Amino acid sequence: MKIQIAYGNIVKQPDAEAIVNSANANLRLGSGVAGAIHTAAGPELEAYCKPFAPIALGDAVLTPGFLLPNKWVIHVRSAHYMNDSEPEQKMRQAIESMLKVVGENNIRSVAMPAIGIGVFKFPIELAAQITAQALAKASTLAPQLEWLRLCVSDTALVEIYQCAIAAD
Secondary structure: OEEEEEEOOOOOOOOOOEEEEEOOOOOOOOOHHHHHHHHHHOHHHHHHHHHHOOOOOOOEEEEEOOOOOOOEEEEEOOOOOOOOOOHHHHHHHHHHHHHHHHHHOOOOEEEEEOOOOOOOOOOHHHHHHHHHHHHOOHHHHOOOOOEEEEEEOOHHHHHHHHHHHHHO
């Protein structure tokens, strides 16, 4: 699997079969990534998500992409670094859960945001390290995955995530 790190908007990744939502517990329109994805997908996404809420820390849920150019949205719930117990473990579990969903649904291309660094308050270097470690399991959890693009919202983050991926 090829991992790309790119400065870009998660909802503007038309070549990805699935995009990843850093979701809140209720799988609703929120701030940051969740807000951008729900807004771009349309109100059908939030209505579709209701039966799956609340999503547990570390879990992943697959939904259609609705108005997005992507077939699927994979919603993951990471921990809040300051407020939840074992936040590193829950973040790693969220990314691994996403990879399991990718594997179970034969998804070949994924775009994901930098999980945890926004409202979840993870230190950036720690989030990058956990992401790299979790993505190292992709060949086992999602062997058919051809590429994963990590979309970051700041050009400085590109280098941080590239270094973390290279180190792992």
